[in-house]
Amino acid sequence: MLAGVELGGTKCICTLGTGPDDVRAQVAIPTTSPEATLAAIAAVLERWNFQALGIASFGPLDLDRASAKFGSILSTPKPGWSGTDLTSLAKDVPFAIDTDVNGAAIAEGLWGGAQGLDSWAYITIGTGVGVGSVSAGQILRGAGHSEAGHQRVPKLAGDCFEGCCVYHGDCVEGLASGPAIAARAGKDGREIAPDDDAWNHAGHAIAMLCHNLVLTTLPRRILIGGGVAIGQPQLLTAIRYHLGKSLAGYGQTERAEDLIVLPGLGERAGPCGSLALASRAAD
């Protein structure tokens, strides 16, 4: 039996189960102050019996096991949360901690659309753009964790949109996140028609990111999830079109339709990430 905690910006989801098709209990807790939120999560975990714990959290996180701050949230604009130590949630059981998108990437490998692969990437498009890359079965590590949603890519010829990333302006996140699509279209996300050109621009930016991933981290498949991507098939169509055109057959072993797919777990890829990390910790 596994327990998982997904820490999000507005709510935290505690899950007890063995996998996506065997969830025994799930409790949502509003994200307020770190003290109150972690205490509420700890109270939930205390009532459960489990063999391993996975924590999938918003970042940035210190994931360097040699660091004194391992398992802490680094500098974040979220008031009060900078420096919060998440390892205090782990008591007497094996545990693993990673970013929410890395958790989702692992979940796709265990139970979703990346089963049987050795290398893949998971991209989530929502309030931001997140990327989890797995190589030789392991999440890519190094100096920090992936922030590949902030890659610099070319825009469509003649595009003057300045992007909306507070750090980089027109990086991928600044061009293709939900807020970026809404800003370009000049309307609320739910009111943007499927044939609005904003989808084409966002799809192009994600395609450029995929081009760079294909030639760099060498994924055999790229799963594209998140609230903005799921339910908007025209976005996937645009990504595949621009990627095929951009790679021009170079380094591409799969047709764009096979390379670029929705997550096998759909909208559950995120929430299942914490359980997937627990499963890894148990192994």
Next chain:
Amino acid sequence: MLAGVELGGTKCICTLGTGPDDVRAQVAIPTTSPEATLAAIAAVLERWNFQALGIASFGPLDLDRASAKFGSILSTPKPGWSGTDLTSLAKDVPFAIDTDVNGAAIAEGLWGGAQGLDSWAYITIGTGVGVGSVSAGQILRGAGHSEAGHQRVPKLAGDCFEGCCVYHGDCVEGLASGPAIAARAGKDGREIAPDDDAWNHAGHAIAMLCHNLVLTTLPRRILIGGGVAIGQPQLLTAIRYHLGKSLAGYGQTERAEDLIVLPGLGERAGPCGSLALASRAAD
């Protein structure tokens, strides 16, 4: 004792030794037809006693151990070389084969500027732009090998140069390789003054590549070598300037001066790559 073979487009270098400071013998062989070239290399290797062999070759290569074509050169414009099996050079000793740039990356880890690190990248700027990425001590693998020199990146505002990559036009290689710099400057490489704006444009393209690597493969250091980079300090200066400006402090744990450096082995990084691969095979 180790033997290494570096297969290049115009010549192949066979090296006997234990490392860059202990080279016992070195023989250069012109690259002609595959049959004649491989026979001449085999004749050299036959005279030597060694415990492991490393082959660092131009690509693309099939490096999938499960493939029937493992160790072969894939489709290449070089006449006659497509499909050439390089594993025939290995007889009765442990051997390793990889791309020339991946070999150089490993050499930098063993003997050069990446010693003691767990993740780093090596970029070579010459006739093309090559990238070797190491994560958790291992060359990044997946669907093929790195071709990250063909990443798509934004150009400097207002830049109309179309680039010279035959596949992608203005990908990084099309903007920052030796031929690209010469095409932009409109003169032979040796005649381009250090203050020519072509260096600034090339430096910007490489900086965008470094931005994307820093946030994706998470190198703790990026070594920039190759015939075009070494001896042109203004290029390194431009790369550092544009990278610092582009990252805007994001994901960057080192100052640009510490992150972006010349290879510790200098121009020997490439030739030492084959010995480094042999050393890995021996382990």
